[in-house]
Amino acid sequence: MASHNPSRAKSGDGRLALLLLALPLGLLAATLVVPMISAVNISLHDIRVIGSEGPFSGLDNYARVLTAGSFWHALGVSALWVVGNALVQTVLAVLAALVLNEKFPGVRIARIWIILTWIIPTVVVVIIWRWMLSPSGGMINPFLISIGLIDRPIGFFSSGPMALASLILINSWRWFPFVAIMLLAGLQRIPADLYEAAAVDGAGPIARFRAITWPLLQPTLLVLTVMGTLLSFNVFDIIWLLTAGGPAGASETLPVLIYETAFKAYRMGDAAAMSVVASLMMIGLAILLIDRLAPKETGR
Template identity: 65%
Template sequence: MKNSTLAFVFVAPALLFLLAVLGWPLVQAILLSFQNVGVIGSEGRFVGLDNYAAVLGGAGFWRAFGRSIVWVVANALVQTVLALVTALILNQKFPGVRIARTWIILTWIVPTVVIVIIWRWLLSTSGGMINPLLVQAGVIDRPVGFFATREGAMTTLIMINSWRWFPFTALMMLAGLTRIPGDLYEAARIDGASALKRFTRITWPLLQPTLMVLTVVGTLLSFNVFDVIWLLAAGGPAQASQTLPVLIYETAFKGYRLSEAATISVITSIILMGFAFLATRAMLTNEAAR
C-alpha cells in the first residue's frame, strides 16, 4: 500500500496535467455535440442526439471511417515490414552501425512541413526527380500525377507517411531485439538451425510483446494523422483521402457545422478508446499466459 501511494504521488502531476489539457477540451466537445453550433463563438441550442443520428445515419461518416481503416492497416503493414528489416540490419555488427542507428531517426524528427515540401518537389510532374527516374528506368512512358487519381493519391500518401514513421518503429523493434539473449542464437547455430529457423523460432516469438505495443500505439497515431494528408492532398482527389480527421476539419471549418464536427470527434474518440481498451486487455492476457 505504501509503494502504491508513493507511485500515485509521483504520477499525479502528469495525470493532472493530462486531465487539464485533454480532459477539459473533451468535455467541451461532448457538450458541443448536443447543440447546433455552426461557427466558433456563436450561440447554439440543445438538440439532444440529433447530431449523432445525422452523423451515424449519413454515408459520409462511414465512407471516411472505411478510408481510415484502410489507411491504418496499410500503414501498419508497410511500416512493420520496413521497420523489421531495418531493425534486423541495425542489430548486426558492421562498421558505422552506431552512426546508422543515430541518423535513422532523421525522417521522424524533421517537421511535417519540410517533409511535405520535399515530397511535393520530388513527385512534381514538372521539375521533380521521381518521374524522370521512372521514365529512364522504363517503368513508365511519361510523367504521372501521383495525386491525380483516387488510388494513386492514397497509395502515395501511405508510402510517404510510412517513410516518415518507420524509423521510430524500427528503433522500438531494435530495443526489443537487443533484449533477446544472444545465447539462444548461439545454441541454435550449434544445433544447425538456419537463419530462417532462428528468426521464426526465436526472434519473432520473443518480439511479440514489442510488436503488440507498437500495434496499439501505431494504430492510435496513424488513425489521427491529419497534417500529411491535408498538406499533400487536402482529402482529395474526389475525397479519396478523406479520413476521419480530415472530415472533422472540413465539417468544422469549411462546412461551418461545428457541433457536427464535435460529434464526429466524440464518436472517433469512443472508437479509439474502445480499441485501446481491448488491445490492452489482450496484451495483459497474453502476457499472463506466457
Template identity: 60%
Template sequence: MQKSRSLAFAFVAPALLVLAAILGWPLVSAVLLSLQDVRTIGSQGQWVGFTNYSTVISNPMFWTSVGMSIVWVVANAALQTVLALMAALTLNQNFPGVKIARTWIILTWIVPTVVVVIIWRWLFSTSGGMINPLMMQTGIVSRPVGFFSTPWTAMATLIFINSWRWFPFIALMMLAGLTRIPADLYEAARIDGANGWKRFTRITWPLLAPTLGVLTVVGTLLSFNVFDIIWLLTAGGPAGGTRTLPVMIYETAFKGYKLSEAATISVLATMLLMAFALVATRWLAKEGDSR
C-alpha cells in the same frame, strides 16, 4: 506494503490529476458541443440533444471517411512494420558504421512535416520531379504517372510518404527489443544447425512479438490521427479519395461552418479508438499471460 502503495499513490496523484484535467476537459467540452447547434467558434447555440449524432451517422460521407481511415491505418501499419523490421534487423548486425546508421536513421522522423511535404511533392511532380523520369528510363512506365491525380494513387502515395517518415521511429523501438534478446540463444541455435530463417522464426519473432504488439497499438492510434501530411498534400482529394476522419472533421468545422457536427464526428472517432485500444490491450494482456 499498504503504506508503500499509499505513499506511491500520493506522489503520483498530482500528475494524474493534471493529466485528467488536460485530457478530460477537452473531451467533456467536445461532448457538450456535440449536443448543441453551434456553427462557428464563439457563436451561441441551442441544445439539440442527439440530433447531430443522427445527422452524422446517416451521412454516407461519414462512413466513407471511416472506411478511408481503416484503409489508411491498416496499410500504414503493414508497410511501416515491414520497413521497420527490415531496418531493425539490419541495424542489429555488427558492421562498420552501424553506430552512425543507428543515429542518422531517425533523421526522416525529426524533419518538420512541411519540409517532408515540399520534398515529396517535388519528387512526385509530373513536371520537374525526379520519380517519373527515373521510372520512364528504367522502363517501369511509358508515360508520367499522376501520383496525386486519382483517388487510389493519391492514397497509395500518401501511405508511402507517411510510412517513410515514421518507420525509423518504429525501427528504433524494435531495435531496442532486439538488443534485449540474449545472444546465447542465437549461438545455441547455430550450434544445433539452425539456419537464419529458423533463428528468425523460432527466436527473434516470438521474443519480439510483445514489442510488436505494443507498437501496433500505439502506431494505429498515431496513424489514425494523422492530418498534416494528408491535408498539405491532397486536402482530402481528389474526389474525397483521401478524406479520412481527421480531414472530415476539419472540413466540417472550418469549411462547412458546422462546429457541433465536427465535434460529434470527433466524439464518435474517439469512441472508436477507445474501443480498439481496450480490445487491443486486453488481447496483449492475454497473450502475455499465455507466455
C-alpha cells in the same frame, strides 16, 4: 535500538507514490478529460461557429452524422489508411531493425541517421515529397521511366488510389524509423545465447527468426501496434498539406472530414459528434487489439 515496521514503511511509500502521481494525473485530466467533456457538450448543441452559443439539440447531431454517407466514406478511407500504414511501416521497420542489429562498420552512424526522417518537420517532408513526385521537374518519374516501369510521367496525386497509396508511403517513410528504433531496442534485449544455441542445433537465419526473434518481439510489437494505430488514425497534417482530402474525397480521412465540417462548413456540433464517435471507436479498437494481440498465458 529503534524497531523497523515494514507495514508503516510500505504505507509511507504508497503515499509518496500517490503524491508523485498526483501532478501528472492532474495534467492528464486537464488536457484530456476536460476537452473531452467540452466536446461531448458541444456535440449535444446546434453550434455553428466555435465560441458561439447554440440551442440544445440532444442526439440530433449524432443521428445526422451516423446517417451521412460522408462519415462512412471517411471512416472507410481511414481504415485503409491505418491498415496500409501498419503493414508498410512494420515491414520496413522490421527489416531496418534487423540490419541495424548487426555489427558492421558504420552501424552507429546508421542508427543515428535513420532517425533523421522522423525528426524532420512535416512541412519540410511535404515540400521534399511534392517536389520528388512532381510530374514535371521531379526525380521519381524520370527514374521510373529510365528503368522501364512507365513510359510517361504520372501524377501521383491526380487519381484516388494512387493519391492514397502515395500518402501511405510518404507517411510510412517518415514514421518507420521510430518504429525501427523501438524494435531495435527489443532485439538487443534478446539474449545472444539463444541464437548461439539455435545455431549449434543447425537452425538457419529464417528458422532463428521464426523461433526466437519474432516470438520475443511480440510485447514490443503489441505496444507499437496499438500506438501506431492510434497515431496513424489521427494523422492530419501530411494529408491536408499534400491533397487536402482529394482528389474527389479519395484521401479524406475522418480527421480531415472533421476539420472541414468544423471550419469550412461551420457545423461545430456535427464535428464534435464525429470526434466523440471516433474517440469511442479508437478506445474500443485499442481494447480489442490489446486483448487479441497480448500473449496468452497457458495453464500448466
